[in-house]
Amino acid sequence: MDDYVSKPIRIQELVAAMNNVVPPSETRMVDIRDLLEHLQGNTALLGKLVSLFLASVPDKLAAIQAAVEAGDAASLAKLAHALTGSVSNFSAEAAVSAARRLESMAREGDLSRAREAYKDLENRIDQLKPELADLARVV
Numbered sequence: 082m083d084d085y086v087s088k089p090i091r092i093q094e095l096v097a098a099m100n101n102v103v104p105p106s107e108t109r110m111v112d113i114r115d116l117l118e119h120l121q122g123n124t125a126l127l128g129k130l131v132s133l134f135l136a137s138v139p140d141k142l143a144a145i146q147a148a149v150e151a152g153d154a155a156s157l158a159k160l161a162h163a164l165t166g167s168v169s170n171f172s173a174e175a176a177v178s179a180a181r182r183l184e185s186m187a188r189e190g191d192l193s194r195a196r197e198a199y200k201d202l203e204n205r206i207d208q209l210k211p212e213l214a215d216l217a218r219v220v
Contacts, residue, residue: 110209111216115172130170131217135210141167142203145183149195157195158187161202168206171213176205 120126141164148157161184168176179202186195 109212110171110173110175110205111212112172112174113216119170119172128217131213134167134170135213135217138164138167138206138210142206145202146199148187149183149192149199152192154187154190154192157192158184161187164202168209171209173205173209176202176209179205 116127117124120130141160145157145160145164148154148160161180165177165180165184168180179198183195183198183202186192186198
């Protein structure tokens with residue numbers, strides 16, 4: 082055990098304990114404080130959200146990539162929008178921004194830079210996944 086927070090859980094104490102286990106860094110994708118405030122400190126819900134996201138994100142990315150490759154703007158807009166919602170649950174603004182960018186391109190019907198935008202999104206998600214896995218271990 083690396084740290085301990087007694088009940089009732091106070092968000093500030095929980096964030097401090099989590100920062101001891103998963104130290105803050107300039108490259109962190111997840112805003113832990115905002116995330117826990119959004120979930121009202123519900124660590125069980127956080128664990129479930131992380132598990133569901135990590136299990137579903139490979140299929141979501143594969144579907145987005147297929148839509149990009151097919152030039153299917155309508156499907157891409159829907160898929161990118163859905164991923165935006167999933168990623169926004171984790172207060173991961175860089176990943177949210179990348180998904181929104183791809184969604185916006187699709188809605189505008191201009192997929193000329195969609196491959197590049199998809200690669201950026203994929204990289205952001207790849208950075209996010211280990212952070213979420215670390216959070217899941219802590220909660």
